[in-house]
Amino acid sequence: MSTQPEILIAEDEEHIGKLIVFKLTKEGFAVTHARNGQEAINLLTSKDWKLLILDVMMPLADGWQVLKAARENPQTARTPVLVLTAKSIQTDMAKSADLGATQFLKKPFEPAHLAALVKKLVEG
Amino acid sequence: MDWDSDPELRAMRDEFVGSFGERKQTLTAAWAKVAAAKTADDRASALEEVASVAHKVAGSAESYGFPTLSQIGGAMDDLLSFGSMPAGADGVAAWGTYAELLGEALGEAAISKKNPARFETDPRFEVLAKEAAKAAEEAE
Numbered sequence: 001m002s003t004q005p006e007i008l009i010a011e012d013e014e015h016i017g018k019l020i021v022f023k024l025t026k027e028g029f030a031v032t033h034a035r036n037g038q039e040a041i042n043l044l045t046s047k048d049w050k051l052l053i054l055d056v057m058m059p060l061a062d063g064w065q066v067l068k069a070a071r072e073n074p075q076t077a078r079t080p081v082l083v084l085t086a087k088s089i090q091t092d093m094a095k096s097a098d099l100g101a102t103q104f105l106k107k108p109f110e111p112a113h114l115a116a117l118v119k120k121l122v123e124g
Numbered sequence: 125m126d127w128d129s130d131p132e133l134r135a136m137r138d139e140f141v142g143s144f145g146e147r148k149q150t151l152t153a154a155w156a157k158v159a160a161a162k163t164a165d166d167r168a169s170a171l172e173e174v175a176s177v178a179h180k181v182a183g184s185a186e187s188y189g190f191p192t193l194s195q196i197g198g199a200m201d202d203l204l205s206f207g208s209m210p211a212g213a214d215g216v217a218a219w220g221t222y223a224e225l226l227g228e229a230l231g232e233a234a235i236s237k238k239n240p241a242r243f244e245t246d247p248r249f250e251v252l253a254k255e256a257a258k259a260a261e262e263a264e
Binding site for chain 2: 087110112
């Protein structure tokens with residue numbers, strides 16, 4: 001059984017997903033990459049996630065739907081959630097907070113900045 | 125990120141750069157559909173395809189060391205999401221120059237494998253950035 005903190009990332013842009021997995025794996029996390037929102041919803045109860053990282057715009061189910069499903073599930077209701085979006089308007093930030101996201105990060109981001117934020121959120 | 129000293133990172137960036145040609149082709153094909161659309165629904169659907177390319181470039185390119193591509197893609201994404209295309213052929217032509225701009229920048233970066241910074245001072249980008257900022261502000 002892995003002793004590394006488990007993180008679930010939902011990101012449909014393959015290249016940015018790979019970059020996040022690479023960086024966070026190097027930082028000592030065990031990362032699972034869901035390629036769409038529905039896959040992320042299906043994985044919500046598969047492990048004891050220490051953090052969920054959710055892109056907003058994804059096929060099949062968007063990040064808001066995944067976040068809502070996570071908050072409605074007792075196993076992930078209190079799991080920290082980091083929301084990623086390339087949109088620049090404040091309404092996305094407000095919606096993230098309303099739905100129970102822990103933190104919001106605008107894309108594009110510097111991978112080192114993401115890693116620092118992830119450490120902070122996982123360590124609580 | 126130290127792209128050149130880590131072979132795995134370098135391979136990831138090469139793979140990302142290798143996607144620019146296909147992104148440019150998708151963008152060009154989607155814009156041709158916008159220009160040829162006979163109905164508002166067809167045009168809206170084609171604009172969504174253009175926005176999807178711009179959105180993905182915006183969200184990923186800077187993380188791989190191509191900030192200019194993210195800036196152009198982000199401005200296009202904002203304009204397409206929040207703005208309204210001016211009516212008639214002039215509107216299609218005006219927005220078409222922005223699609224061309226992103227396509228040219230992707231094409232140049234695909235060949236040089238470097239951030240195409242010169243496009244930040246392209247007059248088309250200056251107009252696009254202003255229009256996108258205005259559209260996003262009005263959407264708040």
